[in-house]
Amino acid sequence: MEFYRKLQEFKSFNLQSYLDSIAPHHIEAILAKDNVTELDFPALLSDAALEYLEPMAQRAATITRKQFGNVIFLFTPLYISNYCENTCRYCSFACTHNIERRHLSPREIREEAQKIGDTGMRHILLLTGESSKKATLEYITDAVALCRDYFSSIGIEIYPLTEEGYGRCVAEGVDSLTIYQEVYDETIYHELHRGGPKDNYRFRLEAPDRACRQNVHSLTIGALLGLHDFRKEAFALALHLRHIQNTWPATEVSVSLPRIRPLVQDFALPDPVSDKRFVQLLTAFRIAFPSVGITISTRESKEFRNNILPLGVTRMSAGVSTAVGGHSQAPSTTQFEIADSRSLEEMKRDLLRAGFQPVTYDWNSRLLINS
Amino acid sequence: MNDDLIIAGKPIRSRLITGSGKYRDDRIIKEVLEAAECDIITIALRRIDLDRPDDSILNHIPEGKILLPNTSGARNADEAVRIARLARAAGCGDWIKIEVINDQKYLLPDNQETLKATEELVKDGFVVLPYMSPELATARRLVDAGAAAVMPFGAPIGTNKGLRTLDLIEILVEEISIPVIVDAGIGRPSHAAQAMELGVDAILLNTAIASSKDPVAMAQAFKMAIRAGRYAYLAGPGAQSHNARPSSPMTGFLRDE
Ligand code: SF4
Numbered sequence: 001m002e003f004y005r006k007l008q009e010f011k012s013f014n015l016q017s018y019l020d021s022i023a024p025h026h027i028e029a030i031l032a033k034d035n036v037t038e039l040d041f042p043a044l045l046s047d048a049a050l051e052y053l054e055p056m057a058q059r060a061a062t063i064t065r066k067q068f069g070n071v072i073f074l075f076t077p078l079y080i081s082n083y084c085e086n087t088c089r090y091c092s093f094a095c096t097h098n099i100e101r102r103h104l105s106p107r108e109i110r111e112e113a114q115k116i117g118d119t120g121m122r123h124i125l126l127l128t129g130e131s132s133k134k135a136t137l138e139y140i141t142d143a144v145a146l147c148r149d150y151f152s153s154i155g156i157e158i159y160p161l162t163e164e165g166y167g168r169c170v171a172e173g174v175d176s177l178t179i180y181q182e183v184y185d186e187t188i189y190h191e192l193h194r195g196g197p198k199d200n201y202r203f204r205l206e207a208p209d210r211a212c213r214q215n216v217h218s219l220t221i222g223a224l225l226g227l228h229d230f231r232k233e234a235f236a237l238a239l240h241l242r243h244i245q246n247t248w249p250a251t252e253v254s255v256s257l258p259r260i261r262p263l264v265q266d267f268a269l270p271d272p273v274s275d276k277r278f279v280q281l282l283t284a285f286r287i288a289f290p291s292v293g294i295t296i297s298t299r300e301s302k303e304f305r306n307n308i309l310p311l312g313v314t315r316m317s318a319g320v321s322t323a324v325g326g327h328s329q330a331p332s333t334t335q336f337e338i339a340d341s342r343s344l345e346e347m348k349r350d351l352l353r354a355g356f357q358p359v360t361y362d363w364n365s366r367l368l369i370n371s
Numbered sequence: 372m373n374d375d376l377i378i379a380g381k382p383i384r385s386r387l388i389t390g391s392g393k394y395r396d397d398r399i400i401k402e403v404l405e406a407a408e409c410d411i412i413t414i415a416l417r418r419i420d421l422d423r424p425d426d427s428i429l430n431h432i433p434e435g436k437i438l439l440p441n442t443s444g445a446r447n448a449d450e451a452v453r454i455a456r457l458a459r460a461a462g463c464g465d466w467i468k469i470e471v472i473n474d475q476k477y478l479l480p481d482n483q484e485t486l487k488a489t490e491e492l493v494k495d496g497f498v499v500l501p502y503m504s505p506e507l508a509t510a511r512r513l514v515d516a517g518a519a520a521v522m523p524f525g526a527p528i529g530t531n532k533g534l535r536t537l538d539l540i541e542i543l544v545e546e547i548s549i550p551v552i553v554d555a556g557i558g559r560p561s562h563a564a565q566a567m568e569l570g571v572d573a574i575l576l577n578t579a580i581a582s583s584k585d586p587v588a589m590a591q592a593f594k595m596a597i598r599a600g601r602y603a604y605l606a607g608p609g610a611q612s613h614n615a616r617p618s619s620p621m622t623g624f625l626r627d628e
Contacts, residue, residue: 065582066529066530066531066578066582067529068529069392069578069581069582070581070582071392122420152420152421152422217444245475245476249473249474249475249476250446250447250472250473250474250475251475252475253475291475291476291477291478291529352396357396357397359418361418361420362417362418363417363444364417364420364421364422366421366457367416367417367444367450367453367454367457368450368453
C-alpha cells in the first residue's frame with residue numbers, strides 16, 4: 001500500500017491517550033524483550049519512559065556497539081544553489097527572503113569539490129533549494145558527474161523528483177538520497193509550506209519510494225524536530241521507516257534527527273525539543289530499529305554531539321558550511337545556524353579520542369554502476 | 372599431529388578467521404591479528420578505496436596473510452560478482468567471501484542469489500566462500516557449484532547470540548564434505564568452543580572481538596577457545612567409542628544364528 005494511505009489509517013489512532021496509558025511496567029517489559037513492536041516505539045517516548053532514560057541509554061549503547069561497532073561514518077554537505085521557490089517559514093533560503101542568491105557554476109563546483117576532497121573526505125552530499133528552473137535536473141546531474149572525480153559516494157538532498165528523475169540521478173552515480181518530510185502532520189505541513197511546489201505533501205512523502213524503485217543504494221529520511229509535537233512526528237517517522245524496510249528491504253536506511261535552529265527573525269520554533277527528550281528520542285529509535293543508521297546534524301553543539309555519540313549515532317556531517325560556496329569563497333547567507341563548526345581534521349581527532357573510528361570512505365558508487 | 376584446515380588445497384593452520392571492521396581505531400588491527408594468530412583476514416571491499424588503495428585498511432594487515440575480501444553491500448548475484456571482480460582488480464587476490472544481503476533489517480543472506488554468484492565466480496577462477504543461511508539443500512548445491520567452503524551463520528550478524536542455528540549446523544557438519552565455517556552470531560569464546568566441539572571446521576568472527584573493551588585480549592581468548600573446542604572434537608568420538616562397554620547390553624538376547 002502507498003505510504004500516504006497507510007499514514008491515513010493511523011489518523012484515528014489517539015497517540016496522546018496511548019502515551020498516557022503507559023506505565024512503568026510497560027517500559028520494563030519492552031526493555032526486557034528482543035524485538036520491539038510498532039506500538040512499543042511510541043511507548044518509549046512516553047512520560048513514563050523518561051524515568052528509564054539511563055537503562056534506555058545503556059541498551060541503546062549496547063545495540064549500537066554490536067550492530068555498528070565503534071565506527072562513525074562522516075560526510076560533508078556541499079550547497080550548490082540556494083535559489084528557491086518555496087516559502088518554508090523556518091528557512092532563510094525561502095523566496096520570501098531577500099538574500100543574496102548563489103548558484104555555483106561547474107567551475108565553482110569543481111573548486112568546492114577539490115577543497116573538500118583535499119581534506120580526505122570521500123562522501124559528499126549535494127544540496128540545493130527547490131528551483132527546478134534554476135537548479136534543473138540537468139544542472140544537478142552535471143554536478144554529480146563533476147563530483148565523481150573527487151568523491152566515491154555521492155548523495156543528494158534536493159527537491160523531490162519524479163521516478164524518472166531519480167533514475168537519471170542513480171545512473172549518473174548518485175548512491176544515496178536524503179529527503180526529510182520536514183513535518184509529517186499534514187495540516188501543519190501546509191501551514192508552513194504555503195504556495196510553491198513544496199505544497200504538494202504527498203509528492204514529497206512518497207519520494208523515497210520512487211527513489212528506491214530506481215535502486216538507490218541508501219536512503220536517509222527524517223523530520224525537522226521543533227515544528228510539531230516530537231512524539232507525533234517520531235511516531236509517523238517510525239511508521240515511514242517500517243514502511244520502507246518492509247517495501248524495500250535491500251535499501252540501507254538511516255534516519256536523521258535534526259533539531260532545527262532557524263535563523264529567520266519572525267519565526268519562533270513551535271515545539272522545541274529539550275536535550276532530555278532528544279536523548280529519549282534517539283535511544284528509542286536505536287532500540288526499536290537496531291540496524292538503522294542514525295545521523296546527527298551539526299546543528300547540535302560539539303559538547304552535546306560528543307555526549308550522545310555512544311547512544312546510537314552512526315553518521316555525522318563534518319566540515320560543514322551551509323552557505324553556498326562556503327568552502328572556497330566568502331560565505332553568503334547560511335540556511336541554518338550551525339552549532340558545531342569543527343573541521344574534518346578536528347572532528348576525526350576528537351572522535352578517535354572518544355574511542356570511535358571516523359570513516360570517510362565506506363562506499364564507492366563504482367561498486368554498482370558500470371562506469 | 373598435523374591438523375591443518377585445508378581450503379581449496381591450501382593448508383591453513385589457524386581455525387580462527389577474523390574481520391577488520393568495526394574497530395575503534397584501525398591501528399589496533401595488527402595487534403589483534405597477532406594475538407589471534409589468524410591466517411585469513413576478511414575485509415569488506417567497500418572499505419578499500421578503489422581510487423586510493425594505499426590509503427586504506429590494507430595498510431594495517433601484515434604480509435603473508437590470506438585476504439578474504441567480502442562483497443558487503445551487494446544486494447543480488449550480479450552486484451556480488453561485480454564487487455568480487457573489483458576486489459581482484461584492486462589486488463586483493465582470488466579469494467572471495469560472497470555476502471549477498473537484501474534485507475537490511477535482519478542482515479540475513481539470500482541463499483538463491485548467493486548460489487548464483489558462487490556458480491559464476493567459480494567459473495571465473497575464484498576461491499569462493501559463500502556466507503549462507505544454514506540450509507542443507509543450498510549447501511549441497513554450493514558444493515556442486517564448486518564452493519571452497521560453506522559459511523552458515525550461527526545467529527544473525529552482530530547479535531552475538533551464539534549458536535541459535537545449532538541443529539541445522541550439525542546437519543551441515545554431518546553431510547557436507549567441504550569445510551563448514553560458522554560465520555556470524557558468535558559472541559563469546561564459549562560459543563566458539565561449542566561450535567568447534569561439534570566438528571565445525573573454523574569460525575569467522577568480527578564483532579565479538581572488535582566491540583570488546585579489550586580486543587587484543589578477546590582475540591587471544593577466542594584463539595584458545597577455538598583450539599580447545601577443536602581438541603575436544605578430535606579427542607571426543609574416539610575416546611568415547613573405546614570406552615563403550617555397557618554393563619548390561621541391550622542386545623544380549625540375540626543369539627548367533
Ligand atoms: S527548506 Fe528547502 S525548500 Fe524550503 S525554503 Fe529552504 S531551501 Fe527552499
